[in-house]
Amino acid sequence: ATLANSCGDPLQGAPITFTVAAGPNAGATGSGVTGPTGQASFHYPGTAVGTDVVGSSTTNPAGTIVSNTVSVVWIKRTPTLTVNPATSDFHDPGTVSGTLSDSAGPIAGASVTFALNGTETCTGTTAANGSVSCSLTPGEAAGSYPLTASYGGSATDLPASGSATFVVTREETTIVYTGSAHAANGQPYLDNFGKAEGL
Numbered sequence: 001a002t003l004a005n006s007c008g009d010p011l012q013g014a015p016i017t018f019t020v021a022a023g024p025n026a027g028a029t030g031s032g033v034t035g036p037t038g039q040a041s042f043h044y045p046g047t048a049v050g051t052d053v054v055g056s057s058t059t060n061p062a063g064t065i066v067s068n069t070v071s072v073v074w075i076k077r078t079p080t081l082t083v084n085p086a087t088s089d090f091h092d093p094g095t096v097s098g099t100l101s102d103s104a105g106p107i108a109g110a111s112v113t114f115a116l117n118g119t120e121t122c123t124g125t126t127a128a129n130g131s132v133s134c135s136l137t138p139g140e141a142a143g144s145y146p147l148t149a150s151y152g153g154s155a156t157d158l159p160a161s162g163s164a165t166f167v168v169t170r171e172e173t174t175i176v177y178t179g180s181a182h183a184a185n186g187q188p189y190l191d192n193f194g195k196a197e198g199l
Contacts, residue, residue, distance in 0.1 A: 001056040001067055003038045010038025016058050018042035023052030024074065046074035049156065076153070077102040081112065081162035083149045088138055090171045096122065097133035098149050098164075102157055106130030110151055116166050117145040138168045 001018070003011045012034055020028040025047055032040030042056070055069040079102040088094025096114045100107045110126045114134060122134035138145075147166035153159035 003034050016040040018056045021053045024048035024050035025052050076158045079157045079160040081160040083162040083164040085164045087167040089169050093135045093137045099130045100126050101130045112151050114149045140168050142170045
């Protein structure tokens with residue numbers, strides 16, 4: 001707010017009272033004292049999205065002077081969803097993870113959904129530090145596939161998404177011999193298919 005006399009000269013040292021008359025933060029007040037340029041300022045945090053109506057006033061021996069009102073528009077923050085690269089063998093559970101934050105810091109208690117190649121999905125809830133993880137099982141053949149994550153937003157944050165790469169590796173295989181472990185010296189040896197093998 002700027003206080004000046006009828007000649008336009010700034011008035012210094014005058015107490016100014018600020019009031020949020022309407023909006024999501026209605027009732028908030030503050031005060032300041034005008035400086036050499038006749039200006040005083042008021043800072044306050046918003047608690048919800050919406051438009052506040054703010055005015056100011058000052059009182060002197062002549063009475064109370066009331067200013068015009070202005071609109072203070074509170075908008076949703078734009079969060080950042082970072083997705084970490086991940087890997088797992090085909091058909092083995094793998095952990096996917098990420099971090100959700102905005103200009104105020106980590107976002108806790110938010111639901112984040114991960115999707116592998118647009119097919120397999122899992123959902124996790126962010127911790128106090130904004131980290132989130134869950135487990136999904138790839139059904140794709142070995143290769144690299146897109147891993148995406150999405151956050152639906154809240155009363156104070158816009159929706160957000162992120163992406164990384166998920167590498168599916170080949171499943172391990174084993175060979176187990178089930179034939180006889182004994183053979184007589186000088187006699188044909190039958191394998192598991194009934195074929196005679198020479199010794």
